[in-house]
Amino acid sequence: MRTYQKFNYFCQIMNNSKIKISILLLGLSTLGLAQETTTSVQKDSIGALKGKTFGEKLSHSSSGDSLESIHKALNTKSSSTTVALEGEVTQVCENRGCWIVIKTPKNEKFLVEMKDYGFFVPKGIEGKRVVLEGIAQEKEAKKQTDSKSKSKEIRIIASGIKVLD
Numbered sequence: 027m028r029t030y031q032k033f034n035y036f037c038q039i040m041n042n043s044k045i046k047i048s049i050l051l052l053g054l055s056t057l058g059l060a061q062e063t064t065t066s067v068q069k070d071s072i073g074a075l076k077g078k079t080f081g082e083k084l085s086h087s088s089s090g091d092s093l094e095s096i097h098k099a100l101n102t103k104s105s106s107t108t109v110a111l112e113g114e115v116t117q118v119c120e121n122r123g124c125w126i127v128i129k130t131p132k133n134e135k136f137l138v139e140m141k142d143y144g145f146f147v148p149k150g151i152e153g154k155r156v157v158l159e160g161i162a163q164e165k166e167a168k169k170q171t172d173s174k175s176k177s178k179e180i181r182i183i184a185s186g187i188k189v190l191d
Contacts, residue, residue: 074151074189081145082186084110084159093134096162096180105163109182111136112157112190115147123147126187128156138182147187155191160184 099107113128123146
């Protein structure tokens with residue numbers, strides 16, 4: 027008899043529409059939070075697979091620009107030039123993957139930012155070899171020890187990045 031009474035009481039509670047809506051919303055919010063966690067884990071672990079492209083599709087299959095050729099182009103042209111680079115990713119933005127540092131085979135390092143923050147790379151891309159296309163710009167270095175001397179550094183604004191291995 028007690029089981030029947032408990033069931034009857036439960037049915038009376040469920041007839042209240044406010045409780046039905048509360049239970050439904052609680053269930054949906056729990057499902058939504060579980061999905062978000064799964065998605066963020068997948069982005070980090072799967073995102074840096076060989077052949078994966080971030081941003082725009084690359085137009086060149088190989089790259090060969092060096093620091094010297096970029097400097098030469100920047101000195102003869104305007105303040106920016108189109109480049110293609112290949113190298114190993116040595117650092118990645120820990121927050122969103124909005125910038126990387128790559129080291130070319132000639133041990134030249136470049137800070138690479140994503141064009142208009144239109145795409146990001148996964149944190150798992152660190153240590154991978156990539157090829158990228160973008161625009162090289164000469165900018166004043168952020169860290170300057172002497173305010174009289176203005177050192178410049180080359181930054182790359184990448185339009186596309188492809189993981190090679």
